[in-house]
Amino acid sequence: MPLPESHERQGRAHRVRAGRRPTRAWGCRMTDRLRSRDLAFLTAETVTAPRHNATVEIFEPGPSGLDHETVLALIADRIAFVPRYRQRLAGVPGGVAAPVWVDDDHFDLGYHVRRSALPRPGSDEQLFELVARIVPRRLDRSRPLWEVYFVEGLRDDRVALLYKSHQALVDGVHTVDLGQLLLDRSPDRKALEPDDWTPRRAPSSGRLLAGAVRDVVTDATALTDTVGRATGTARDAAEKVGGGALKVAGALAGRRPPRRGPMFGPLSQHRRVVTVETRLADYRRVREKHGGTVNDVVLATVTGGLRAWLMTRSESMGGLREVRAVVPVSVIDDELEATSLGSQIAAHVVDLPVGEPSPLVRLHQVSYSFQAHAETGRSVAANRLAGIAGFAPTTFHAIGSRVAAEEARRGYVLSVTNVPGPQSPLYAAGARMVASYPVPPLLEGHPLAIGVTSYDGGVFYGITADRDQLPDAEVFGTCISEALDELLATTTAPRAPRGRGRATD
Incomplete structure (x- = not known):
């Protein structure tokens, strides 16, 4: 059963379902201060590891097509349901407290919804080469922390939408991903009430400072966050100094740095984005034959793809028996932060x-790892997640990337986020969505990340790789497809007769 929502969230959900806009009570208050965990995503961001999530959706043209102006109008219709998409962060003088979300009094929708094109007829390879160039660019912190790119020129008159939203913006608690709100279950466009939004005046420096003092005095959470910021800054500085000292000492002693494997190493400012489209029926076929869940089959496919890819790189499999991965999973747990999606997201670490x-x-080894998790009674069924209103995978991927970032100290190698979506077609202003690919962010030292979304009978892999560290990322995509074929082959192989002993040489 879903977790009980607050009256405010119930009201919001009701207004979304009814097609009505939220009230001005959603406007920014001085208490809309960035939480410490959200601030961590801003402070940890670097030029080589921007902290935003991305999704690419591909659409077939509807009866009237889907153009840039229509996308602008659609977003203008729905953006009132995510007020923070029209807010920016205002810093407190002296940095004595976390920044505050305030209305952007110069909000320009045309700046955030951009238009691009491929030379016709554009291929999928050209599309994702463009995506790989756009994704590493950091978002402008002086504006609301999101962008949408409308890409036209694909073959068969298809178009694509590329969403970018910062990890500090989409938390699943106060804000869901904009992409969750733009899609409908019917090609008929819903009519909404006119949006009469006007930005509130940005607070002055004096008011920001006074608000910070008041929050620290009256709000225990704000005081804890302020102390935590100071402690975290000191700790991070010490770790940087300590790490630098160790490197210097090692160099003076003549020791060489440890060898970096294919899934370790520093990031560049460039990316590769590789996609793989498979069919959900194939995963269900393997599950029905061997048991487990579709998620188990997906992770077994990833494992087989990694194995084959590593072997193409002449990696010694004797020295690398397992790859530790963090897999965000949806759970019911009162001790975790509640989201507006009816469940919480927790990290599950599995050795692939x-x-x-x-x-x-x-497959059986992966299934065994998740069996204990399922037996706790905390896990959430995939069909329940797929039935959430709107296209929730974009929000779940955003929360999953936040969880993966918070678990980085546990020493995992790879993050894999698999999110089930609705198994019926969705539409944006009458245009049918035919594919949805997550583009997960990379963390420092982790040049590979994998996202998976199931939708309308398909299972779509989005693989983000550092362009310099993994120039052969396309090979890994091919290995994913071959690993699934290898699992499918086990569903048709004849079983050995019972009672017959194993043959010996």
């Missing part, structure tokens, strides 16, 4: 058995 040659054994 890349050293195992048998695809069936790999």
Whole structure:
């Protein structure tokens, strides 16, 4: 059963379902201060590791097509349901407290919704080369922390939407991803009430400072966050100094730095985005034959793809038996922060058995890792997640990337976020969405991340790789497809007769 929502959230959900706009009670208050965990995503951001999530959706043309002006009008219709998409961060003088969300009094929708094109007829490869160039660019912190690119020129008159939203913006608690609100279950466009939004005047420096003092005095959470910021800054500085000292000491001692594997190493400012489209029926077929869940089959496919890809790189499988991955999962847990999606997101760490040659054994080992999680009673069924209003995978991927970032100290190698979506077509202003690919962000030292979304009978992989560290990322995409074929082959292989002993040489 879903977690009980507050009256405010129930009211918001009712207004969304009824097609009515939220009231001005959603406007910015001085208490809309950036929480410490959200501030961490801003402070941890670097030029080589921007902290925003991205999604690429591809649409077939509807009866009247889908153009840039229509997308602008659609976003203008729906943006009132996510007020923070029209807010920016205002810093407090002296940095004595966390920044505050304030209305952007110069909000320009045309700045955030941009138009691009491929030379016709553009291929998927050209589209994702463009995506790989756009994704690493950091968002402008003086404006609301999101962008949408409308890309036209694809073959068969298709178009694409590329969403970028900062991790500090989409938390699943106060704000869901804009992409969750733009899609409808019917090609008929819903009529909404006119949006009469006008920005509130930005607070002065004196008011920001006074608000910070008041919050620290009256709000225990704000006081804790302020102390935590100071402690965290000192700790991070110490770690940087300590790490630098160790490197210098190692160099003076003549020691060489440890060898970096294919999934370790510093990031560049450039990316590769590789996509793979598969069919959900294939995963269900493997599940029905061997048990487990579709998620188990997806992770076994990722494991097989990693194994094959590592072997193409002449990696010694004897020295690399497992790849530790963090897999965000949806749970019911009162001790975790509640989201507006009816469940919480927790990290599950699994060792992917890349050293195992048998695809069936790999599947069973992955299934065993998740069996204990399922037996706790905290797990949430995939069909329940897929039934959430709107296109919730974009929000779940955003929360999953936040969870993965918070778990970075646990020493995992790879993040894999698999989110089930609705199995019926969705539409944007009458145009049918035919594919949705997540583009997960990379963390420092982690040049590879994988996102998976199931939608309308398809399972769509989005692989983000550092362009310099992993120039052969396309090979990994091919290995994913071959790993699924390998699992499918086990569903047709005849079983050995019972009672017969194993053959010996």
